[in-house]
Structure formats: structure tokens, C-alpha cells
Amino acid sequence: MSTHIKFCGLKTVEAVEQAAALGAWKAGFIFFAKSPRNVTVEHAGMLAARAHALGLATVAVTVNASDAELDAIIDGVRPTLLQFHGAESPAQISKIKARSGLKAMKAIPVRTAEDLAAMEPFLGVADHILFDAKAPRGSALPGGNGVQFDWTLLDSLDRQTDYVLSGGLDAANVGVALRTTGCRFLDVSSGIESAPGIKDLDKMRAFAEAVRRHDSEAVNSTDSAIGTAKSKEPIS
Numbered sequence: 001m002s003t004h005i006k007f008c009g010l011k012t013v014e015a016v017e018q019a020a021a022l023g024a025w026k027a028g029f030i031f032f033a034k035s036p037r038n039v040t041v042e043h044a045g046m047l048a049a050r051a052h053a054l055g056l057a058t059v060a061v062t063v064n065a066s067d068a069e070l071d072a073i074i075d076g077v078r079p080t081l082l083q084f085h086g087a088e089s090p091a092q093i094s095k096i097k098a099r100s101g102l103k104a105m106k107a108i109p110v111r112t113a114e115d116l117a118a119m120e121p122f123l124g125v126a127d128h129i130l131f132d133a134k135a136p137r138g139s140a141l142p143g144g145n146g147v148q149f150d151w152t153l154l155d156s157l158d159r160q161t162d163y164v165l166s167g168g169l170d171a172a173n174v175g176v177a178l179r180t181t182g183c184r185f186l187d188v189s190s191g192i193e194s195a196p197g198i199k200d201l202d203k204m205r206a207f208a209e210a211v212r213r214h215d216s217e218a219v220n221s222t223d224s225a226i227g228t229a230k231s232k233e234p235i236s
């Protein structure tokens with residue numbers, strides 16, 4: 001299976017079109033006033049319509065949003081998925097899923113091995129778990145900080161567990177991230193920007209190319225392992 005990429009914090013039609021052209025899994029829009037990537041419901045609705053017309057699914061990223069705010073986003077944007085990046089409870093997420101019929105992704109902030117346990121109450125409630133680096137002290141943003149966490153912490157998870165890896169990914173480090181974790185879903189924001197909130201179409205391409213390079217190397221190494229195994233079989 002090829003690695004799925006969520007390009008997050010998109011604000012322009014050009015970035016949405018580039019994400020679609022690069023075969024992205026999801027385009028993410030941020031609804032958080034303090035973020036340089038914040039978009040209005042109206043603007044995100046226009047971007048999402050373009051994404052959907054191109055066959056690209058969308059994610060509305062929210063932080064401790066009220067029911068009224070969520071309803072406005074759901075009505076105005078019609079996202080494919082809701083991402084919860086704050087202190088939302090499993091009960092709140094279940095409630096909004098039942099009301100909207102949408103799937104949900106829950107962000108789990110990670111700095112130490114103990115942080116991983118925070119995902120447990122969300123298993124069976126959230127359709128995706130996204131591991132992101134815990135915000136550095138003093139940051140106004142719960143996500144989109146361009147900060148990595150120690151990917152080897154994820155070794156303790158079952159390799160078959162599908163989670164989304166995020167936090168400080170870019171074209172230069174994503175190959176190592178994929179080899180270290182074996183994950184199949186990625187989320188990137190700062191690493192495809194020229195400045196906070198400004199997506200760089202070349203960096204988006206470089207990121208997707210680095211991921212595809214990893215994917216084809218992984219296929220080739222599986223093929224050669226199969227070839228080696230076959231060559232050891234007796235000729236009948």
C-alpha cells in the first residue's frame with residue numbers, strides 16, 4: 001500500500017490543486033484564530049468544494065470548538081473528516097459523530113512514552129489517531145509547530161495499528177520517519193511552507209516525491225526478498 005499524505009493548513013486554491021495533483025489522501029483546513037493557517041468557514045467552504053471536485057477528501061481541524069462552531073463548519077465546509085486537536089473528550093467526539101455522520105480523527109500530543117496511553121479512551125471512538133509532537137512551552141498553537149517527537153516511542157505499538165504520524169516532518173526527514181515507524185499515514189504542515197501559513201508548492205512536491213521514493217524502495221526490497229526466497233526453492 002502506498003503511504004497516505006495529509007497536507008494540512010492549506011489556504012489557497014493553488015495549494016489545494018497541488019495536493020490533488022500529488023495524489024494526497026486529505027487536505028486539512030485549520031479553524032483556530034491564533035494560527036497563521038486559520039481560515040474562515042466561508043473560505044474553507046470554497047477550498048473544500050474545489051478539493052472535492054478534484055476527488056480530494058478534506059479535514060476540518062478544530063480545537064475545543066463549541067457545538068455551534070462545529071455545526072457552522074460542518075454546514076459551511078462539508079468536510080470528509082473532523083480532526084480534534086484540543087482537549088475534546090471521547091463522549092464529545094461520539095456525540096458530534098452521531099449528529100453529523102462524519103468520521104473523526106483525534107490528535108494525541110506526544111513527548112514521552114507515557115503520553116501514548118492518552119489514545120486509549122479514544123480507540124473505538126475516533127476513526128484515526130494522529131500522533132503529533134506536544135507543543136513547545138510558550139507556543140500558542142497545539143499543532144503546526146514544526147516540532148518532531150522521538151519516533152522510536154511508537155515501537156511499542158503493534159505495527160499493524162494504523163495511526164497518522166505528524167510533527168516536524170519535511171522532505172528531508174520523512175524517509176527516516178517512515179523507515180523508523182513503518183507508518184502508512186502522514187500529516188505535514190510547517191515542512192511544506194516557505195513562512196508560517198504560506199504553503200510552498202515546490203516543497204509540497206518534494207515531500208510527496210520523498211514519500212513515493214520510500215514507497216518504491218519498500219516495494220523493491222519486498223520483491224527482492226521474495227526473489228531470494230524463490231531462488232532457494234528446489235527446481236521441480
Ligand SMILES: O=C(O)c1ccccc1NCC(=O)[C@H](O)[C@H](O)COP(=O)(O)O
Binds near residue numbers: 061132144146147188
Ligand atoms: O497547523 C496549525 O496551525 C494548527 C493549529 C491549531 C491546531 C492544529 C494545527 N495543526 C494541526 C495539524 O494537523 C498539523 O498538520 C500537525 O500539527 C503537524 O504540523 P507540523 O509539525 O507543522 O508539520
